[in-house]
Amino acid sequence: MSEANSPANIEALLPEVGELIVTALNLDVPPADIEPDAPLFGEGLGLDSIDVLEIALVISKKYGFQLKSDNEDNLRIFSSLRALSTHIASQRTK
Amino acid sequence: MNTIPLLAHGDLDAVFAWTPEGPISVGDYLADAHWLAERLPATGYLLNLCHDRYRFAVGFAAGLLRGMTSLQPSSQSPETLRRLQAEYAGLVCLCDGAADTLDLPRLDFPETPTVNRKKEPKPKTAIPQIPVDHLAAILFTSGSTGLPQAQRKTWGKLVANGRSEAIALGLDRQPHAIVGTVPVQHSYGFESTFLLALHGGCAFWAGKPFYPQDIASALAAVPQPRLLVTTPFHLSALLSAEIELPPIDLLLSATAPLSTTLAAEAEARTGAPLHEIYGSTESGQLATRRTTAGAAWTPLPGVRLEQDGDDTVACAGHVEGRVALSDLIELLPDQRFLLHGRHADLVNIAGKRTSLAYLNHQLSAVPGVVDGAFFLPDEEGPDGITRLTAFVVAPGLSARQVSVELRQRIDAIFLPRPLVLVDELPRNSTGKLPRAELQALYAEKVSHGGR
Numbered sequence: 205m206s207e208a209n210s211p212a213n214i215e216a217l218l219p220e221v222g223e224l225i226v227t228a229l230n231l232d233v234p235p236a237d238i239e240p241d242a243p244l245f246g247e248g249l250g251l252d253s254i255d256v257l258e259i260a261l262v263i264s265k266k267y268g269f270q271l272k273s274d275n276e277d278n279l280r281i282f283s284s285l286r287a288l289s290t291h292i293a294s295q296r297t298k
Numbered sequence: 299m300n301t302i303p304l305l306a307h308g309d310l311d312a313v314f315a316w317t318p319e320g321p322i323s324v325g326d327y328l329a330d331a332h333w334l335a336e337r338l339p340a341t342g343y344l345l346n347l348c349h350d351r352y353r354f355a356v357g358f359a360a361g362l363l364r365g366m367t368s369l370q371p372s373s374q375s376p377e378t379l380r381r382l383q384a385e386y387a388g389l390v391c392l393c394d395g396a397a398d399t400l401d402l403p404r405l406d407f408p409e410t411p412t413v414n415r416k417k418e419p420k421p422k423t424a425i426p427q428i429p430v431d432h433l434a435a436i437l438f439t440s441g442s443t444g445l446p447q448a449q450r451k452t453w454g455k456l457v458a459n460g461r462s463e464a465i466a467l468g469l470d471r472q473p474h475a476i477v478g479t480v481p482v483q484h485s486y487g488f489e490s491t492f493l494l495a496l497h498g499g500c501a502f503w504a505g506k507p508f509y510p511q512d513i514a515s516a517l518a519a520v521p522q523p524r525l526l527v528t529t530p531f532h533l534s535a536l537l538s539a540e541i542e543l544p545p546i547d548l549l550l551s552a553t554a555p556l557s558t559t560l561a562a563e564a565e566a567r568t569g570a571p572l573h574e575i576y577g578s579t580e581s582g583q584l585a586t587r588r589t590t591a592g593a594a595w596t597p598l599p600g601v602r603l604e605q606d607g608d609d610t611v612a613c614a615g616h617v618e619g620r621v622a623l624s625d626l627i628e629l630l631p632d633q634r635f636l637l638h639g640r641h642a643d644l645v646n647i648a649g650k651r652t653s654l655a656y657l658n659h660q661l662s663a664v665p666g667v668v669d670g671a672f673f674l675p676d677e678e679g680p681d682g683i684t685r686l687t688a689f690v691v692a693p694g695l696s697a698r699q700v701s702v703e704l705r706q707r708i709d710a711i712f713l714p715r716p717l718v719l720v721d722e723l724p725r726n727s728t729g730k731l732p733r734a735e736l737q738a739l740y741a742e743k744v745s746h747g748g749r
Contacts, residue, residue, distance in 0.1 A: 253508070258683075260509055
């Protein structure tokens with residue numbers, strides 16, 4: 205688990221997850237343009253709860269785990285591309 | 299004075315709500331409501347922003363006890379809050395989490411005292427009686443003029459709505475535990491989770507599960523029989539997730555058309571009958587149908603539809619006055635009816651409704667915007683989500699700058715994706731924007747190939 209969560213691993217996951225977001229939501233933004241630490245909601249990409257559910261479905265199929273919104277995790281996990289990639293790295297089963 | 303009790307449950311020990319910490323009885327609910335009422339101002343307006351369904355319920359009852367009116371806007375944008383502040387003097391926000399309430403008077407939901415949860419016999423609290431003509435709630439819709447319209451709901455009519463729905467779904471004979479994926483403040487969630495529990499003798503799950511796994515966990519946390527109150531969008535996500543689901547006894551969907559394919563799949567997966575509700579914030583709930591049993595809708599007990607040409611009016615029963623409906627409706631000889639689509643100006647995205655007139659009004663109010671129009675591309679499928687596009691004339695502004703301003707004014711779900719800057723809009727000689735012209739502009743500028 206700790207190995208999966210290493211900074212290098214997460215860094216490597218960023219483009220893949222960026223690509224996944226752009227494809228799932230059909231955004232007109234090149235995946236490489238998503239800043240890893242910029243907010244995905246609001247000022248950043250401007251995602252909303254519908255998008256979150258769509259991304260969650262794609263994530264569950266690709267990485268083999270279900271997202272859960274215990275407490276405020278919902279927002280924290282989707283706060284940035286890096287946060288989302290970190291969560292995927294720590295939870296993925298495939 | 300004509301009054302109706304706060305709730306239909308006859309037994310103070312009956313469960314009223316389920317929380318992660320366990321059940322809350324009717325007696326505990328009443329104790330919490332009386333306790334919170336002492337902390338609220340007498341009379342005035344309560345902007346109840348609690349996310350937790352149980353805390354919302356406590357706030358609503360406490361407001362009723364103080365003679366207050368619950369304000370339930372369809373959005374919580376700064377623009378909406380300012381408008382409410384200007385129009386409703388003596389407004390107080392009730393919050394149970396991080397919510398931006400600007401400088402409005404605010405009460406954060408206090409930690410409930412343990413004295414309300416003592417297991418010893420409670421003082422024999424009578425169920426409070428509320429006057430039938432008390433203005434209990436004001437729900438908001440965006441009207442055809444483009445500005446939010448207040449829909450005033452008296453206590454008597456709200457109760458009658460809850461009772462009619464309970465009878466139509468058979469919950470009066472067999473109360474269910476209700477799990478809702480929809481917010482409690484908006485009309486569908488308000489009616490089908492809160493009022494249905496209050497006057498259908500049911501109990502509800504306090505949370506609002508979001509991810510498919512959350513929905514499964516919430517269902518597992520309440521006893522059978524279980525009713526899942528959801529939308530086509532959440533239902534479709536739940537089924538696509540292919541996770542193990544606890545037994546569900548009844549499914550309810552509203553806010554957007556549900557395809558018979560999804561309805562049949564949901565019934566096959568859960569074994570539960572799926573009913574849809576038809577209604578509007580203006581009229582309250584009007585009719586139900588079991589989607590797999592045919593297209594016709596059956597009016598709720600007491601409700602009547604009347605027609606004059608293409609226009610249909612809902613009246614009688616719990617409908618406040620006579621409400622003109624925005625759908626094309628075909629009345630059948632046996633009181634039932636068919637729906638044939640909506641008025642072209644209305645937009646419904648994932649269950650949130652607004653009008654293009656309202657969105658265009660907000661867009662043109664952005665400083666620097668010279669002209670602009672929202673456009674809803676032709677839908678792809680009844681359960682898919684189609685996003686709005688906006689064409690904007692705003693010399694000197696970037697699309698991002700316009701989006702940032704718009705975000706202050708409209709719900710995120712209606713934000714254009716994409717927002718396209720153009721030199722001018724294809725207005726005809728009378729200044730109107732023919733849909734065909736916008737469609738052509740959409741094909742030229744956007745032309746999504748993927749979805």
